[in-house]
Amino acid sequence: MRGESWQTAEIPGPKKAHVITDPRIVASLIKRSSRPILVVGGEADEAVVNYAIELSKAVGIPIATTPSTLKAFSDKGFKEAHPFSAVEIGERLRDPDWEGLDGSGQYDLALFIGFKYYVSWLILSGLKHFAKRGDGYLTTISLDPYYQPHASWSLPNLTRERWEENINGVLQHLRR
Amino acid sequence: MRQDDRDQVEILLVEHLVEKYGRETPINVGEDAVEIDMPVTTLVTGVKPKTLGDLEMVLDYCEEQLTHLLSCCHTGMEGNNLDFESKVFHAGMIDQVGMEIADAAQISAYGFPRADPEAPFTEIGWGVVDTSKPVILVIGHNVPPAVEIVNYLIDHQLYGQVEVAGICCTAHDITRYNAGAKIIGPISWQLRFVRSGIPDVIVVDEQCIRTNLIMEAMKIGAPFIAASEKCCHGLPDRTHDDPDAIVEDLVSGKAPGALILDPDKVGEVAVRVAMEIAPKRRKSGILPSREEVVEWAKRCRRCLECRRACPNDLPIPEALEKAAKGDLSALEALYEDCIGCVRCESACPQGIPIHSLIASAARERMASERFKIRVGRGAVQDVEIRRVGGPIVLGEIPGVVALVGCANYPRGGIEVAEIAEEFARRNYIVVATGCAAMSMAMVKDEEGQTIYEKYPGVFDAGGVLNIGSCVSNPHIAGAAIKIARIFAKRNLRANYEEIADYVLNRVGAVGVAWGAMSQKAASIASGFWRLGVPVIVGPHGLKYRRMLLGRREREEDWYVYDARTGERVYVGPAPEHLFYAAETKEEAMVMIAKLVMRPSDTTKGRAIKLTHWIDLHKRFYGCLPDDLHLYVRRKADIPITMRDEIMKFLEEKGWQERPIPDPTLLKRLIRG
Known part of the structure; x- marks a missing residue:
């Protein structure tokens, strides 16, 4: 079940995400990226919000968050999260000419966390097909505890405990 | 096809009613209170049907258009995405005509409530x-x-x-x-x-x-x-x-x-x-007894296939684990969020009738379900339009919120009731059809009253109207169209472009299909888009795989003509989107309040709309909207109670006052 859609109705095409078997893979992708962005969804609980803040602080990744989750960030004193709904950020990440959150241009890596399974499944599907970057496409990573076949890289279907081990592992490797 | 040619068993609605009640049966959707019986039909075709028989020529038009659309479905017909979108819009518009025909026919022949605010x-x-x-x-x-x-x-x-x-x-x-x-x-x-x-x-x-x-x-x-x-x-x-x-x-x-x-x-x-x-x-059913539920639950092997098959990812395995120990509370808790697709049962390798187990666990709750709903009232009266047309166009009634569509809800029908109540309480006009109109009724307040008992059924500020079934949706479109006719004296006959321009720029209406599921629901939505009414769907609506999204930061996208002078004037992203999927009900509510803003709002009207949008934004998101400056045109737009806070925000954004035009996207409507 590692490389299968969590929701069985969501059947992907032949091009499927690489399974993240080691958190060092994610850390390495982030370090190699020149313009990463973290996208947080409307299902983010406190643990996800805390994690997003830690990740942002660790390597300076900007955060675009579903507005429903914005308050959770500001309640923790984190003011740098930018409100974009799932469909709005999906549309902007698709557009090669988007100026980005800071006006400095489009991103080359987008990490997704805190979404309903089928919501990020569909947003990632759109990006896989239409978010062109030069000769290729935007690299995407799903950090939710479910396998997302339309991402470039995805964690597999995981228990809550194993998921926490993995995302904390990413942080540890980034901080080294 | 003529009446005498028809196969006698053909029971399509209009044919059946013509056969049973006669071609000369007058179209009557609102007695003397409604002069324009079929505004959508008149707008699209130029025809003003007077009898059931007149509907046949309009149906002929619909059939012709749908035949062309079917030919458009053949391979090689979409060299550009606009080719596809234009056909979607056209199909939605024709569908609105077809639905209006159906409802006008059945109201006229069967004597359904005729635009009755006091429908029983x-x-x-x-x-x-x-x-x-x-x-x-x-x-x-x-x-x-x-x-x-x-x-x-x-x-x-x-x-x-x-x-x-x-x-x-x-x-x-x-x-x-x-x-x-x-x-x-x-x-x-x-x-x-x-x-x-x-x-x-x-x-x-x-x-x-x-x-x-x-x-x-x-x-x-x-x-x-x-x-x-x-x-x-x-x-x-x-x-x-x-x-x-x-x-x-x-x-x-x-x-x-x-x-x-x-x-x-x-x-x-x-x-x-x-x-x-x-x-x-003797009413013998197949819902298991409490004891049988426990025995079935013991067969669960925790393979998780039921949960993975569930569109709402409901925690079924956890509920079955509790049930196996005799505690059915977790199973019962699934009842509200279950959409009844029963994919869980198809997926279960043990053959556990999971849907029946959930229903059985909630048996007492189901048996006590008893609510009041007004029956569908049908059209909106002309006199109601005369009363509210001005306040809607000027923005003083903050908007019309139409809750429509299926019951494919992400977290139960209660969310539809909550959305309806929020906007009725704020003096928006709330109209509803189909399954959404039912779900709104299936919640009681502390006094034991449903939303239909608490709010009047009149098309006015704070009204909550059950318009009727899905084919009643054109009455909602018709209300917007009639505002242009009755309030602004615009010609309707075959004048779609001008009226859609009017609705888009002036009528603050938003559709919400929180449980949208079917292609038919998408068709209904597309009929509203073409008329200039934005539609918000719930998260499952993303599965349509297409949205109509604006980009608020692209200033060049938000200019209109000032019909008085012909000048191009920036009016802000109002409305920003035509088709939008929200992840949560809170996001939907904030977006509703945002999408009702229109370029023609007066300063008083815009101030009212901003008050609601900002209030909801602060309540759910904890801050002012970061794009607020795009929606404030004059200082007089700013709600008085928020003036200091908003002025500070606007100064930080480098905001400057701008004119409020007489907005149109059509060059031919420029008078000056």
Whole structure:
């Protein structure tokens, strides 16, 4: 079940995400990226919000968050999260000419966390097909505890405990 | 096709009504209170139908357009995405005409409430059915068979001896015909109610019917009557058979069901079968007892396949684990969020009837479901438009919120009721149709009242209106169109472009299909987009895989002509999107308040709209909207109570005042 859609109705095409078997893979992708962005969804609980803040602080990744989750960030004193709904950020990440959150241009890596399974499944599907970057496409990573076949890289279907081990592992490797 | 050429069993709604009531039956959707009976039809085709017979030429137009659209579906017809979008818009517009024809015909012929703000109340919920009587369950979207069931009961002095209850839009429409009929609930109530064994006969017409419903009917020993040529369920055509023979076959169990394409005969057969079979069936259902639920739950192997199959990712394995230990509370808790698709059962390798287990665990709760709903009132009166047209266009009534569509909700129907209540309380006009109109009714406040009991049914600020079934949706579009006609004196006949321009720029209406599921729902939405009314769907609506999203930061996208001078004027992203999926109900509510803003708002109107948007934004997101400066045109737009805070924000953004034009996107409407 590692490389299968969590929701069985969501059947992907032949091009499927690489399974993240080691958190060092994610850390390495982030370090190699020149313009990463973290996208947080409307299902983010406190643990996800805390994690997003830690990740942002660790390597300076900007955060675009579903507005429903914005308050959770500001309640923790984190003011740098930018409100974009799932469909709005999906549309902007698709557009090669988007100026980005800071006006400095489009991103080359987008990490997704805190979404309903089928919501990020569909947003990632759109990006896989239409978010062109030069000769290729935007690299995407799903950090939710479910396998997302339309991402470039995805964690597999995981228990809550194993998921926490993995995302904390990413942080540890980034901080080294 | 002429009347005398028709196959006598053709029961498409208009043909049936023409045949039964005559071509000269006048179109009458609102007595003297409505001058423009069919605004969508008049707007699209230029035709102003006066009789049922007149509808045939409009249907001919629809058929021609749909035939062209079908040819457009062939490969090689979309060299550009706009090719596709234009056809979607066109199909949606034609669908609005078709729906308006259907509802105008049935209102006129059957005497449904005619634009009546005081339409009577009826009951909705599982618990409204008197199970001591024979029960006929009608399901679908085409009401003639259900009407003839009621007629047969009345004609044979049996009225009151048999319960007639409905699911989905046929339920709306049969209560519009006879408020003594009852509504069980939206589409998602279908299987749980059938499995209870309460229905003695099941009659289906078309749309929103579970494909395996005949098999479910057989499990409870309830005869199944299919009544539409569009949906025959593989049953033998008994249309021309002697009713006595059909009744005998169905009651004896010799035949599980029958296809009867004659509504009159359906009425007779359904009633006679229900009365004969009810004493034999004794409402035997297949919902397990409490003890059986526990035994079934013990078979669960925690493979998680049920949860993975569930569209809402419900924690079914965890609930079964508790149930196996005798605690059914977690199973019961799934009841509200379950949409009744029953994919969980198909996925279970142990064959556990999970949906039945959930329904059984919630048995007491289901039995107590009893709510009040106004029956569908139909159109909006001209006099109501005269009263609110100005305040809507000027922005003083902050908006019209239309809650429509299916019951594919991410977290239960209660969210629809919460959205409706929030905006009714804020003096928006809340209108509803279809399953959404039902879900809104299925919540009571602390006083035991539903939203329809608390708010008036009038098309005015703070009104909550059940417009009717899905084919009643054009009355909502019609209200927007009539504002242009009655308030602004715009010509309607075949003047779609101008009126859509008017609606987009001036009428602050938003559709919300929180449980949108079907392609038909998407079609209804696309009819609204073309008219200039944005639509918000729930998260499952993302599965349509297409949105119509604006980009607020692209200043060049938000210019209109000032009709007074011809100047190009920036008006801000109002409305920003035409088709938008929200992840949460909170996001939907903030977006509703945002999308009702229109370029023509007066400063007073814009201040009112901003007050609600900012208030909801702060409540749910904890801060001012970061794009607020795009929606403030003049200092007078700023709500007085928020002036200091907003002025500080605007100064930080480098905001400057800008003119408020007489907005249009059409160069030909420039007067100066």
